[in-house]
Amino acid sequence: MKKNKTITGILKVSMANGFFSAYEISKLKKGDVVLSLQSIGSPLSVYFNDAFMFHGETVIIDGIFGIRITEMNRRFAPVNSGSHLKYSCDVLPFEIILGLFPAKITEITGLISGSLLSLGIKASQNQELYLSAAGEKIASGILILSAERFGM
Numbered sequence: 001m002k003k004n005k006t007i008t009g010i011l012k013v014s015m016a017n018g019f020f021s022a023y024e025i026s027k028l029k030k031g032d033v034v035l036s037l038q039s040i041g042s043p044l045s046v047y048f049n050d051a052f053m054f055h056g057e058t059v060i061i062d063g064i065f066g067i068r069i070t071e072m073n074r075r076f077a078p079v080n081s082g083s084h085l086k087y088s089c090d091v092l093p094f095e096i097i098l099g100l101f102p103a104k105i106t107e108i109t110g111l112i113s114g115s116l117l118s119l120g121i122k123a124s125q126n127q128e129l130y131l132s133a134a135g136e137k138i139a140s141g142i143l144i145l146s147a148e149r150f151g152m
Contacts, residue, residue, distance in 0.1 A: 009049035011103040013067065013119065015129065015143075016042070016096045025092065025133055034131055034139075036096055043070055044098070046117075048108060050135075059116060060123040065098070069115045092134040098127070 016036030028034075043055035044067060056067035101119060111117065131139040 007049075007105040009103060009105070011053075011101040011108065012047040012050070013098040013101070014045040014047065014095045015098050017045075018094050019091050020094050020133055021091055025138065028139060034094070034096070034141075048103065048105065053108065054111070056117070061116065061118060063123055065119045065121050065123050065127075067117045067119065069111055069113050069117065072111070072113055094131060094133045097130050097132055 016038040018035070018037045043057060045055055046053050046067060052073050054069050054073055055071040056069045059066045059068050099119065099121060108117070127143045128140055129143055130137050131141070
């Protein structure tokens with residue numbers, strides 16, 4: 001009898017991204033605003049163990065954040081967590097992250113475009129986000145909307 005191996009990992013919801021120079025990162029301080037390259041209404045990106053799974057849009061269901069899937073990655077292949085790319089240049093990618101959520105691959109592999117996925121966190125105007133640069137958390141803050149772009 002074959003055992004069904006369940007891959008567990010982290011579901012990451014990325015609201016927006018952009019690029020920083022190493023100098024800009026070193027000068028960040030409390031109260032600074034970080035704006036993304038995406039405009040409001042751009043799709044969220046969802047990753048499982050750092051592998052892109054799908055794009056989606058934010059929905060609120062009974063006061064809980066969720067995602068309506070709009071585009072699946074047909075080549076999704078789960079990877080083991082723990083590997084981060086190392087950057088040796090002065091320009092680093094950043095992401096504004098809504099959250100990291102424990103997940104099992106069996107809970108998300110049957111999703112299709114149009115599916116709803118609950119994130120299990122209450123929707124709030126003061127939603128805390130965090131800023132990641134080159135895969136490392138460097139700051140946290142609250143969601144802001146400025147010039148039709150996401151920021152924190």
